[in-house]
Amino acid sequence: AQSVTQPDIHITVSEGASLELRCNYSYGATPYLFWYVQSPGQGLQLLLKYFSGDTLVQGIKGFEAEFKRSQSSFNLRKPSVHWSDAAEYFCAASGAGSYQLTFGKGTKLSVIP
Amino acid sequence: GAGVSQSPRYKVAKRGQDVALRCDPISGHVSLFWYQQALGQGPEFLTYFQNEAQLDKSGLPSDRFFAERPEGSVSTLKIQRTQQEDSAVYLCASSLAAWDRSNYGYTFGSGTRLTVV
Secondary structure: OOEEEOOOOEEEEEOOOOEEEOOEEEOOOOOEEEEEEEOOOOOEEEEEEEOOOOOEEEOHHHOEEEEEHHHOEEEEEEOOOOHHHOEEEEEEEEOOOOOOOEEOOOEEEEEEO | OOOOEEEOOEEEEOOOOOEEEEEEOOOOOOEEEEEEEOOOOOOEEEEEEEOOEEEEOOOOOOOOEEEEOOOOOOEEEEEOOOOHHHOEEEEEEEEOOOOOOOOOOOEEOOOEEEEEO
16 A cells, blocks of 8 residues: 655754654655645645656755655755744655645654754 | 635534535636545545546545535535544645646645534
């Protein structure tokens, strides 16, 4: 079955520190991959997406993600976290050409001043 | 409007009550999706419309769930005889096309939080 796993339920980092959020997927073929952010009471906002090609993807708000086929991973990174980055982050995948997204359970990010 | 609008933002229903959740997609968006997000979980796909046609309802959890989009714009998700396990945030998303590789343009609304007591 197709699935997306986010191993970390909750991560706390200090403001200015680097961040890496983990995501692993299980799909028959390489899926399309996405990271979304959800602030309290808000909808999901797309941070970045990967379809093919360059395995390092740049997104909005200074985020980037790296696709590693050998590890079935698509980890999200940011070199320096800001307090406003505190939110819940969801990794999602879809089969190539499919409209249906499969989401992970999310990682809640807390930022300490 | 500029974004996807959902109403109401919050809904408390007594078990057994019927509820209707509304989604106003971005004007001109052909595709509309409903997702269910239970507490502590990621969103799960419910159903997909292309214009007024419901092309996929494979994610609807039971026959108590019904969605419609009669004129190809506003959509309503109806839940009959609500149960406690229906408590969740219901998210609506729209996009210009079902799949747009240049800009995978799902725009999500803020959701309706349904609590069944």
